[in-house]
Amino acid sequence: AASPAQAAAASPTTVRVYHQALTPIATSGSGIGMVRTFFIPIAVDGKSGDGQYLTGTLTTLAEGMPGGQELRGSNLTFVFGSEENQLVVGGISYYPSAGATLAPGQKTTRPVLGGSGIYEGARGQVVSTNLGPAGWTHVFRVTMN
Known part of the structure; x- marks a missing residue:
């Protein structure tokens, strides 16, 4: 079980998540409205464990963006050791139109x-990096109120 965020209120907490390279477990639709669904086990602060995973969807919201990219909205949930311990991530990002995920190095x-x-009241941001065949990192910087 993960225990990285037992920090005092308003004290910044950094949580580092890693997972293998991934592909969607399901895809529905095409073009605008296409949904890619993901589920993958994660390691938290260098430790893998039961009940640690990332699940969610990426939805194509716009095509023909700068550089021929697409704009996708994310609905991602990171679970840390127990279903009750979650961080929920949203927002948009540019993606290569032919790719299921961010381009390697992006x-x-x-x-x-x-x-x-353990993340009740969390707010902040996460920086996600596609390391190509070496997998992904997600570095959360959050505070709890």
């Missing part, structure tokens, strides 16, 4: 919309 910053359990 990073994006998204808002943390909230949390529950």
Whole structure:
């Protein structure tokens, strides 16, 4: 079980998440409105464990963006050891139109919309980086109120 966020209120907490390279477990639709669904086990601050995973969707919201990219909205939930311990991530990012995920080497910053359990009242942001075949990192910087 994860215990990285037992920090005092308003004290910044950094949580580092890693997972293997991924592909969607399901895709529905095409073009604007296309939904890609993901589920993958994660390691938290270097430790893997039961009940730690990332699940969510990316939805194509606009095509023909600068550089031929798409704009996708995210609805991502990171679960830390127990279903009650969650960080919820939203926001938008540019994606290569032919790719299921960010291009290797690309990073994006998204808002943390909230949390529950040990992350109750969380707010902040997460920087996600596609490391290509080496997987992904997600570095959360949150405060709890």
